[in-house]
Amino acid sequence: MGICPECGAEIHLDYDVVVGEIITCPECGAELEVTSVDPLEFALAPEEEEDWGE
């Protein structure tokens, strides 16, 4: 079980992941990069910048 750094949701994965894999938080939809598998830890994945209105 890991914690989403965006919303604090508890994330349980029923499949194996590797460091660097991108998953989506089921609660807030944030894309998360796996930074550790044991313990399971995440960081927010980089976002594409948008420039609406410019």
Add this chain to the structure above:
Amino acid sequence: MIKVSIAGASGYGGGELLRLLLFHPEIEIGQVTSESLAGKPVGRSHPNLRRVTDLKFSALADLEPCDVLCLCLPHGEAMARWDAFSGLSSRFVDLSADFRLRDAADYPTWYGHEHAHPDVLGRFVYGLAELYRDEIRDAEHVACTGCLAATAILSLAPLVRAGAVDPSRLVMEGKIGSSAAGHRADRSTHHPDRSGAVRSFKPTGHRHTAEIVQELTFGGQAPTVHFSATAIELVRGILMTTHAFANGNLSDRDIWGIYREAYGREPFIRIIKERQGVFRYPDPKFLAGTNYCDIGFERDDHSDRVVVMGALDNLVKGAAGQAVQALNIMHGWDERTGLEFPGLHPV
């Protein structure tokens, strides 16, 4: 099967309730009334229901006893006719404002008239399941909320109740579609004037303020609500944007936690706050016909402001869907029965 009749079914709220109840597996429709269309098929007023039902409108005077009487009449009518209605059923769901406010003294202030039956007010439970589920379960009388009020209350109640924001500074801007004005046309709804309008129709003094204050009062502390309402180019839908101000440090995760605790198991509340994509925050466009209330938020990194966005369909979660949800709870049925429609996209 439970027999439900609808008093005042030719309007938008009554028509929406009829649409939902016609497909409810536990309910049969008794009568639906309209004074102006008595004897006419319901499709005359609700073209979406043509050949869905053979029901015809009845006059109020011809109402017969039923298991539940839903009242979808103009404000003031339900209280004025209460003596007649009270003999027709033991259970009532009222979609007007007539029984929402607990204090009869608020009616002259906000609705401009005395309450005709202040003795009845105490029997009614406010219809928001997310706040009063246990009370609704045991209730025989439910008063559905105002549509703008429902959006504001559902959006803010968790934060105010948790003491996360200052209740003395709640600034609310409600954007609302034309169906909320009802089906009776007047100059303000005339197409050349209404179409394309972004009209500040009630910058202050909107009567739903009374409900918002009533339901955001926690621990005896009444909030100060600064509420403005604007008509926009929608037929259905509300987007309520509230500017609240944090009490102390408040992180995104704190706010997520507060909403998760309040609404994590609610079938019709979704917290919408996504970091990527086009659909990051609640938008009533995608809620038309659904019973969802979507809530999102964003903290202002440059101040203590927290912007909260709430969206719903004023005719469903803001009225008829809320009534069906209450009926489900009152009768011990699955709360989602008859309310599963997920909306349309694109629409």
